[in-house]
Every structure is written in C-alpha cells, then in structure tokens.
Amino acid sequence: MPSILQCIDCGQQFPIDTVIYACSSCQGLLDVKHDFGQSRTRLGSELFDGRLGSLTAPFNSGVWRFKELIYPGIEDDQIVSRMEGNTNLYQAPRVAKYAGVDTLYLKHEGENPTGSFKDRGMTTGVTQARILGMKRVACASTGNTSASMASYAAHAGMQGIIFLQDQEIALGKLAQGIAFGATCLQISADFDRNLELVRQAGDRLGIYLLNSINPFRLEGQKSIMFEALQQLRWRAPDWIIVPGGNLGNSSAFGKGLLEMHDLGLIDRLPRMAIIQAEGANPLYRHFAGGFKHFQPVKAETIASAIKIGNPVNLQKAIRTIEWTNGVVEEVSDQEIMDAKAIVDGVGIGCEPASACSVAGARKLAARGVIKPGDTVVGILTGHALKDPEATVGYHADSLSDISPAFQNAMLKADDDLDEIVNLLGLHQAKV
Numbered sequence: 227m228p229s230i231l232q233c234i235d236c237g238q239q240f241p242i243d244t245v246i247y248a249c250s251s252c253q254g255l256l257d258v259k260h261d262f263g264q265s266r267t268r269l270g271s272e273l274f275d276g277r278l279g280s281l282t283a284p285f286n287s288g289v290w291r292f293k294e295l296i297y298p299g300i301e302d303d304q305i306v307s308r309m310e311g312n313t314n315l316y317q318a319p320r321v322a323k324y325a326g327v328d329t330l331y332l333k334h335e336g337e338n339p340t341g342s343f344k345d346r347g348m349t350t351g352v353t354q355a356r357i358l359g360m361k362r363v364a365c366a367s368t369g370n371t372s373a374s375m376a377s378y379a380a381h382a383g384m385q386g387i388i389f390l391q392d393q394e395i396a397l398g399k400l401a402q403g404i405a406f407g408a409t410c411l412q413i414s415a416d417f418d419r420n421l422e423l424v425r426q427a428g429d430r431l432g433i434y435l436l437n438s439i440n441p442f443r444l445e446g447q448k449s450i451m452f453e454a455l456q457q458l459r460w461r462a463p464d465w466i467i468v469p470g471g472n473l474g475n476s477s478a479f480g481k482g483l484l485e486m487h488d489l490g491l492i493d494r495l496p497r498m499a500i501i502q503a504e505g506a507n508p509l510y511r512h513f514a515g516g517f518k519h520f521q522p523v524k525a526e527t528i529a530s531a532i533k534i535g536n537p538v539n540l541q542k543a544i545r546t547i548e549w550t551n552g553v554v555e556e557v558s559d560q561e562i563m564d565a566k567a568i569v570d571g572v573g574i575g576c577e578p579a580s581a582c583s584v585a586g587a588r589k590l591a592a593r594g595v596i597k598p599g600d601t602v603v604g605i606l607t608g609h610a611l612k613d614p615e616a617t618v619g620y621h622a623d624s625l626s627d628i629s630p631a632f633q634n635a636m637l638k639a640d641d642d643l644d645e646i647v648n649l650l651g652l653h654q655a656k657v
C-alpha cells in the first residue's frame with residue numbers, strides 16, 4: 227500500500243481504507259501519508275509541467291495533474307472530478323497598492339466549478355467515498371462545503387446530506403445545495419454545533435463525513451499550493467496569505483508546502499499568514515498567547531465562511547505555523563468589506579471571507595511584518611456571487627456597523643433624457 231492514515235499526535239497508523247476521522251487511541255487528527263518511494267526522482271517539475279493544458283482525465287484537473295502527490299496508486303476511473311482547479315493567478319498592482327505591498331498575486335479559488343476552493347477537497351473526498359463504496363455523504367457547512375459536496379455527490383450518483391444553520395447562510399450557497407439535489411437540513415444551531423451533530427449522526431447511520439476533519443479533503447486542497455507554485459515557475463514567494471475558519475485550508479497548505487520542499491520542487495518554504503475575522507478569532511488569540519491555552523469563541527462576523535469558533539483542524543494549523551515560521555492576524559468586518567470592495571473594484575471580485583487575504587496583507591505590511599520588496603500570494607477562497615446580500619448591502623450603506631469607504635452608490639433617474647445626461651455629467655468616474 228503506498229498510502230496510510232497516521233495520527234499526528236501519537237503516530238498510530240491505520241490502513242488507508244479505514245473509515246475513521248480521528249485516532250482511535252488518542253482522538254488526534256489524522257494525516258494521509260504517501261510513500262513516494264522509488265517514484266521520488268520522477269516527481270519533478272518536468273512531470274507536472276508536461277501535463278499543463280492536458281485535455282484528458284485525470285490530468286485535465288488542477289488537482290489530479292499532481293496525482294502522484296495527491297493519491298498515488300488509485301485507478302483513474304475511480305476518480306470523481308469536475309476538472310476543478312486550474313484557477314488563475316492574477317497579478318494585481320492596484321490591490322497591491324491598497325495593501326501596501328510591492329508584489330501581490332491573487333490566486334482565485336472562486337473560479338472552481340462551484341465557486342470555492344472546497345471543490346479541490348471534494349474531488350478527493352468523494353473519490354475516497356466511492357473507493358469505500360459509500361452511498362451517502364454528509365457535511366455541516368456555513369455554505370460552500372455543502373454547495374461543493376452537493377455537486378460532487380450528484381456527479382458521483384450519491385446522496386448528499388447537508389446540515390445548515392437556520393440563519394445567515396449566504397443565498398448563493400444555499401441555492402446551490404438545493405439545486406444540486408442534496409438533502410438539506412436546516413438546524414437551529416451554529417456551525418460548530420452542527421459539526422458535532424453531523425459527526426454523531428453519521429456514526430450512527432454509517433454516512434461518510436466530508437468536513438475538513440476528513441483528511442482526504444486536505445489532500446486535494448494541497449494542490450492550491452502546488453498549482454500556485456507551478457504558476458510562479460516553482461519560485462517560492464515570501465508569503466502565502468489565507469483566511470482561516472475551520473483551518474482545513476491552512477493545514478493543507480502547510481502539508482503541501484512541506485512535501486514540495488521535501489521533493490525539491492521548491493528550495494525554500496514561504497511563510498504562511500492565516501487571517502481571521504475579529505469576531506471569529508480563536509486561532510489568533512491562541513497564537514497571541516503563545517499557544518498555551520486554547521479557548522473556543524462564540525463566532526460572529528459578516529464573513530460567514532469563516533464564522534467558526536472552534537476550528538477542528540487547530541492542531542494541524544499550529545503545525546503549519548511552526549513549519550513555515552508563520553503568523554496569525556485578525557481583521558475587522560469593516561476592514562474585510564473595504565478590502566473586498568477593492569478586489570471587486572478592479573474587476574476580480576470575491577466573497578467577504580476571501581477579502582481577509584487582502585485586509586490581512588495590508589495590516590501585516592503596516593505592522594512591518596511583511597517587508598517592502600516581499601512577494602505575496604493571497605488566496606481568494608470564494609466567488610463574488612456567493613454572497614450578493616453582503617455586496618449590495620455594503621454599497622447601499624445598509625450594513626450595521628459598517629460604513630463603506632469605497633461605496634459605489636446606485637444612481638436613480640426618472641424616464642427623462644435631460645435628467646440622465648445631467649446626472650452622468652455631474653457624476654465623473656473616481657478612478
């Protein structure tokens with residue numbers, strides 16, 4: 227077997243086909259570990275660069291292009307893929323100027339099939355569900371995980387079951403779960419409680435759990451780093467900046483970066499910066515307190531994708547911070563929405579949580595943590611269409627506690643040409 231499951235705390239190993247989400251001895255988180263073995267020397271940039279632009283499965287996917295690093299040894303026809311990944315890396319000088327950094331790239335994971343990076347984790351998670359012969363898959367979600375799982379479950383002919391909180395779900399995300407035919411359960415509990423509930427319900431009913439506690443999710447999400455580094459011609463930037471909610475993505479990034487470094491694909495590790503919302507900042511507090519005593523929080527933020535108070539991947543995220551000499555920063559909802567308006571305003575666009583990457587870059591640059599001349603890659607985690615209420619609310623100045631610094635207010639006119647011409651004459655573009 228080229229791959230096994232291994233507890234990150236006590237090291238206990240389990241066969242790769244064990245249906246298990248935590249170590250049975252110590253409850254620690256599990257890693258999927260691959261033995262790159264004799265194929266090691268083959269796993270260079272030439273192999274992966276040679277597959278760019280491939281029109282055939284599975285290498286036409288931006289996840290499975292790196293199959294040897296994602297899940298070696300499985301049959302290609304087991305793979306459930308929607309040709310996810312292959313997302314753009316934008317050079318964004320106007321956003322860089324706002325953030326106060328010299329070189330900023332934005333990797334737009336909102337360009338995935340269902341509009342968030344979750345698709346990269348779902349292709350591997352649902353593939354493992356198929357390998358295990360599962361008929362039903364489930365998750366708790368603030369919205370994007372459920373949208374993605376619903377799509378991949380439908381694609382694979384499985385039943386998707388999603389546990390949603392009964393308030394503050396972004397409309398675009400909710401609509402996707404329903405449209406893709408998942409069984410949608412609205413529960414009067416927040417995300418953290420719903421995750422406990424879905425784990426217990428799944429255990430009782432034998433339903434496969436696809437939250438990011440499932441280590442196969444993280445194997446797919448590693449490919450964000452593989453692909454970004456490939457787009458940078460395998461030259462490591464100084465910083466990778468990512469929003470942190472349940473901390474699956476930041477954990478996956480740490481593992482992926484370490485593997486790339488270990489294989490010689492990159493010659494140094496970038497530093498990771500994980501950005502949380504002030505109202506959902508348990509990792510930030512833990513980091514600021516020197517990782518001594520962890521306290522979950524009751525989460526509240528407009529960035530609903532990261533409204534999480536008790537992140538399941540905490541220990542893996544701490545490991546990532548240690549491996550990469552990383553930092554954790556927090557930003558306010560005001561800073562998030564203003565940064566989003568900047569990203570939106572250059573025509574790229576993202577959902578609120580994603581804007582943490584830019585708001586965080588700005589704060590870290592202002593604090594002198596990010597140095598002049600540093601090259602920064604910010605991850606935009608989700609698409610602008612996911613949360614239209616937040617965008618419209620910002621520009622209409624109707625969000626409580628937020629005053630839009632970059633408002634694009636709607637103009638109104640009667641059916642009157644003179645009035646319209648006059649109005650447009652007065653309203654010169656601000657750019």
Ligand SMILES: *Cc1c(COP(=O)(O)O)cnc(C)c1O
Nearest residue numbers: 370471472473474475531607608
């Ligand atoms: C899931 C999600 C996040 C948070 O990622 P974690 O892996 O839970 O830390 C951030 N932004 C968006 C758009 C998401 O969908």
Ligand SMILES: [Zn+2]
Nearest residue numbers: 233236249252
């Ligand atoms: Zn253990």
